Amino acid sequence: MATSSREQRENIAALSDPFARRALFTAYHLRRYVVLYVVALLGVVALALFPTYNGGGPGGAQQAANGQGIYGNQNNGAPGTALGPGGAAAPGAVAPGTVTGGSAAGGAVAGSPTTGGGSAPAGSSTTVAIGSGVTRGGFQCNKGVRQLPFSSYAAPCVAKFVGNNGGKTWNGVSGSTILIAHRHTSDAQGANEQATDAQIVASGGAKYEDQEKYKQALIGYFNKTFELYGRQVKLVNFSGKGKYSDEELGSGQAAACADADAEANTMHAFSSLDFEGNFEWGPFAECAARYKMWLSQAAPYFPESWYKKYDPYAWSTVMNCQAISDGVGEFIGKQVAPFPAQYAGMDGATNLKGAQRKFATYVPDNAEYQECVNQVLAMEKNKYHLSSDRQDQYNYKLDISQFPQDAQRAAVQFAANKDTTVVLACDPISPIFLTKDTANQGYYPEWLIIGVAYTDSDNWAQLWDQTAVANRLFGLSQAASTAKLLDPNSEAGKVLKSIGQPVNISSVTNYYELLSMFNQLQAAGPNLTPANIAAGTHSLPISSPGGAWGTWFFGNTHTAVVDSREVYWVSNQKSSYNGNNGTYVEIYNGQRFRPGQYPNGKAPFYGG
Numbered sequence: 050m051a052t053s054s055r056e057q058r059e060n061i062a063a064l065s066d067p068f069a070r071r072a073l074f075t076a077y078h079l080r081r082y083v084v085l086y087v088v089a090l091l092g093v094v095a096l097a098l099f100p101t102y103n104g105g106g107p108g109g110a111q112q113a114a115n116g117q118g119i120y121g122n123q124n125n126g127a128p129g130t131a132l133g134p135g136g137a138a139a140p141g142a143v144a145p146g147t148v149t150g151g152s153a154a155g156g157a158v159a160g161s162p163t164t165g166g167g168s169a170p171a172g173s174s175t176t177v178a179i180g181s182g183v184t185r186g187g188f189q190c191n192k193g194v195r196q197l198p199f200s201s202y203a204a205p206c207v208a209k210f211v212g213n214n215g216g217k218t219w220n221g222v223s224g225s226t227i228l229i230a231h232r233h234t235s236d237a238q239g240a241n242e243q244a245t246d247a248q249i250v251a252s253g254g255a256k257y258e259d260q261e262k263y264k265q266a267l268i269g270y271f272n273k274t275f276e277l278y279g280r281q282v283k284l285v286n287f288s289g290k291g292k293y294s295d296e297e298l299g300s301g302q303a304a305a306c307a308d309a310d311a312e313a314n315t316m317h318a319f320s321s322l323d324f325e326g327n328f329e330w331g332p333f334a335e336c337a338a339r340y341k342m343w344l345s346q347a348a349p350y351f352p353e354s355w356y357k358k359y360d361p362y363a364w365s366t367v368m369n370c371q372a373i374s375d376g377v378g379e380f381i382g383k384q385v386a387p388f389p390a391q392y393a394g395m396d397g398a399t400n401l402k403g404a405q406r407k408f409a410t411y412v413p414d415n416a417e418y419q420e421c422v423n424q425v426l427a428m429e430k431n432k433y434h435l436s437s438d439r440q441d442q443y444n445y446k447l448d449i450s451q452f453p454q455d456a457q458r459a460a461v462q463f464a465a466n467k468d469t470t471v472v473l474a475c476d477p478i479s480p481i482f483l484t485k486d487t488a489n490q491g492y493y494p495e496w497l498i499i500g501v502a503y504t505d506s507d508n509w510a511q512l513w514d515q516t517a518v519a520n521r522l523f524g525l526s527q528a529a530s531t532a533k534l535l536d537p538n539s540e541a542g543k544v545l546k547s548i549g550q551p552v553n554i555s556s557v558t559n560y561y562e563l564l565s566m567f568n569q570l571q572a573a574g575p576n577l578t579p580a581n582i583a584a585g586t587h588s589l590p591i592s593s594p595g596g597a598w599g600t601w602f603f604g605n606t607h608t609a610v611v612d613s614r615e616v617y618w619v620s621n622q623k624s625s626y627n628g629n630n631g632t633y634v635e636i637y638n639g640q641r642f643r644p645g646q647y648p649n650g651k652a653p654f655y656g657g
Contacts, residue, residue: 118585119177119574120205177278177574182208186274196275196571200540201596202561204568204589207276214278214575220341221319222577227282227570230318231261232308232333234293234325261324263556266548267563275567278575282567284322287312293323296330306336313340319577320344320566327562328365331355338362343579345566350501352421356607361583366565366601366609368527370501374424375644376613377499380525381408381425381472382433384652385497390469392521392655394493401469401494407439409468409494411459411475411483414444422474441468445479456482464492472497473524477509484514493517498524500613507531507624511631515620522618523654527610530639531626533597534558541597554626561598565609599641612641617654 180192188198190206197203216224265284272281289308295301312318320343323329327346329337334347338359348355349367356363386406393401408429412422422442429435443462445455456479463471464487471487471494473480480496487494496518498504505526510518534557536542541560542552550556570577572585592601601609616633624632636653 117574117576118572118581118583118588119179119207120572120585120588120590176212177210177276178208179205180207184274185209185276195593196568197540197544199543200564201593202540202564202568202598202601204275204571207571210276210278210575212278212575214280214577218577219319219579220313221317222280225280227277227280227320227577228316228318229282229284230287230312230316230321231264231284232287232289232291232312232321232323232329234289234291234296234308234323235304236292236294260555260559263545263550263559264322264327264563266550267544267556267559270544270548271563271567276571277567278577280577282570285316285318286324287316287318287321291333293325293330296332299331302332302336305330305333306339309333309336309340309342313337313342318342322346327559334363335359341579343582345569346562353606353608360607361579364565364569364586364603364607366562366598368500368610368613369606369608370418370421371424372606372608372611372644373499373501373525373527373613374421374428376642376647377525378425378428378432379644379647380613380615380642381497382429382435383647383649385470386429386433386435386439388651390495392495392523393469394521395491401467404467404469405439406469406495407441407467408435408470408472408497409441409443409459409463409466410472411443411445411479413447413475415447418474419444441466445475447476452479453482455479457486459483460486460490460492463487463494464490468494470495470497472499473504474499474501475504477503477506477512480504480510480513480518484517488514488517493521496522496524498522498526498616500525500527505616505633507626507629507632510618510633511624511627511629515631518618519620520655523616523652525613526616526633527599527613529598530614530635531624533639535625536597539597565601600643612643612646614639614641615652615654 178190180190180194182190184190184196184206186196188194188196188206190208194206195201195203196206198206214224221228268282268284287308289304289311291304291308292301296305309321312321321329321333321337322345323333328349329344329347331348331351334344337344337347341362343362343364345364347359347363347365349365350370351365352371353369354371356365356369386408388406389403390401390406391403393404395401410422410426412418426440426442429440430437441463443455443459445451445459460483471483473483473496484496503509505524505528510522513522531554533539534541535552535554537546537552539557541557544560545552545556568589569582569586572589573581574585586603587605589603594600599610599614600612602611603609604611615636617636618631619634620631622632622634623630626632642648
C-alpha cells in the first residue's frame with residue numbers, strides 16, 4: 050500500500066534513532082511506494098540495535114577499585130538490599146560530613162594525564178562538604194537533598210567547593226576546564242544529512258543542529274548547578290573520519306580508532322559525545338578505552354561483561370542485556386508460564402486460546418545474545434521447572450537480506466509446533482515480517498516483548514501487522530513512559546523551560562543523559578580521573594521513587610536503569626509519542642520491578 054508524503058514525514062519524525070531516520074528517508078527517496086523495499090532498507094538499523102561485541106580489553110586499564118569518589122561506600126540499593134515495590138527505597142541520603150584530600154577515605158588517588166598512576170597533585174587542598182551548606186546552584190543542602198532538589202536522579206548535594214582542585218589531573222582536564230569532544234562523524238555532514246534534516250523539520254522534529262543547541266544550553270545550566278570543583282565542562286566540535294552508521298553496525302573500527310586517537314592525543318579531550326545522539330558505539334568505545342578516554346554514554350545494550358573489560362572508561366544509562374535476562378526469566382516464570390495462553394487465537398483448525406503456553410524465542414544467532422537468551426531458558430528450566438518441550442527457538446542472522454526469509458521460516462516452524470507465545474528477543478524490524486507471515490497462515494500466537502532494541506516503542510510497533518498483534522502483544526519495557534518524559538511539569542520540563550529550550554523527545558533525552566554525566570563528574574571529586582569517576586559512580590545512591598526514567602542505580606555495574614514496567618499493546622488508542630494509532634499501555638499504574646520483585650500470579654494485561 051502506498052504511503053503519502055505526509056505519512057512518510059510522520060514516519061521519519063517518529064523515529065528517535067538518527068540512523069533509523071536516515072535509513073527510512075533514503076528508502077522513501079529511492080522507492081517511494083514500494084513498502085517491502087522500504088522495510089528491507091530500514092531493516093539495516095536492526096544491526097545497529099544489536100552491535101557486535103569483539104571482546105578484548107583496553108590494555109593497562111586503570112581499575113575502578115584503585116580510585117576514590119567523594120561519597121565513599123555509602124550507597125543503598127546494592128544487591129541484597131531489601132527494596133520496596135518498583136525498586137523504591139529511601140532517597141539515598143548521604144550523611145552530612147566533610148571530605149578532605151579528594152576522597153571519603155581521606156586519601157586521594159590521583160592519575161597522571163596519560164597513565165592513571167601517581168600521587169595527588171602537588172599543592173592540592175580540597176574541602177567537600179556533603180549534605181550541608183549551600184550548593185553551587187544556590188540550593189540549601191541538607192541530608193536527603195539532591196544537587197537539584199526537584200530531581201529524582203541528581204547526585205546527593207554538596208556545598209559549594211572551597212579549595213584547590215589540583216589543576217591538571219588527567220588528559221583533557223585543567224584547573225578550569227573539562228574538555229569533551231562533540232564528534233561529528235563523516236556521515237553526519239553534507240547533503241545527505243541536510244536532506245534528512247529537512248524531512249525531520251517538515252515533520253515537526255528537531256534537526257541535529259537544534260539538538261546541539263539543547264546540549265550546549267543544558268551543559269551551561271549543569272555547569273552552574275553541579276559541583277565540578279572549580280572546573281566547567283566545555284563541549285567542542287570535532288570533525289571525525291568515522292561513520293556513525295558503520296559503528297552502529299559494529300564495523301568501521303579503524304576510522305573510529307583514528308577519531309579516538311585524534312580526540313585524545315591531538316585535541317586532548319577527556320571524553321566524547323556523538324553529534325547524532327550522545328552514545329558512542331562499540332568500535333569507538335573500545336578505542337576510547339585504549340586511549341584512556343572516559344565515556345558516559347557507550348554501547349547501549351552491551352552485556353555487563355563488556356563494560357567490565359573496559360572499566361573504568363565505559364558507562365551507559367541503558368540496561369545491559371544480562372540484567373534484562375534476569376527480569377525476563379522471573380516475569381515469565383511467575384506471571385506467564387503457569388497460566389493458559391488466553392490471548393492466542395486460531396492456528397488453522399486448532400484454537401490456541403486457553404492452551405498450555407509453549408514459548409518460541411526469535412533471537413539473533415550472535416554469541417552474545419545467545420548467551421543472554423540461554424540465561425533466561427536456564428532460569429525457566431531450573432527455577433520454574435518449564436520443561437524443554439515447552440521451549441522452541443529460531444536463531445536468525447543479523448543480515449538484512451535474510452530478514453524476510455528467516456521470518457517466514459520461523460513462522461512456519463512456530464505454527465507447526467503449535468507454539469502459543471512468541472518471545473521477541475530481536476530487532477524491531479523482524480516483527481514486521483513475522484507478524485505478517487503468521488497472520489497469512491491463520492496462525493495467531495501471543496507476542497511477548499522483553500524491552501530490547503525499541504520493540505517497546507510505539508513508533509516501531511505501529512509498523513507491525515495489527516491484525517496479528519491486536520489484543521495479543523504484551524511484556525516488559527525498560528524504557529521510560531513517553532507521557533511522563535514529555536510532561537512539561539517533569540524535572541526535565543522544568544529545566545528546559547527555565548533555559549528557554551523546547552520540551553520534545555530530543556531535548557528531554559539529552560537532559561537525562563547529560564544529567565547522568567554530571568552526576569558522575571560530581572561524584573568523582575576534585576581529583577578528576579576515570580578511576581575516581583568509577584569509584585564515585587559506584588557510590589551513588591539509588592534514584593528517588595517516581596522518576597520518569599524508572600529507577601537508576603549503578604551499584605557494582607556500569608549501567609544505570611535497573612527496572613522494567615509491564616505493558617500491553619492497544620492498536621486503536623493514539624500514541625502520545627506521535628499521535629498515530631497504536632500505543633503501549635502500562636499496568637500496575639506504571640509500577641516498575643527489579644529482579645526479585647515481580648509479583649506472583651497472572652498479570653492483568655487487557656484487563657484480566
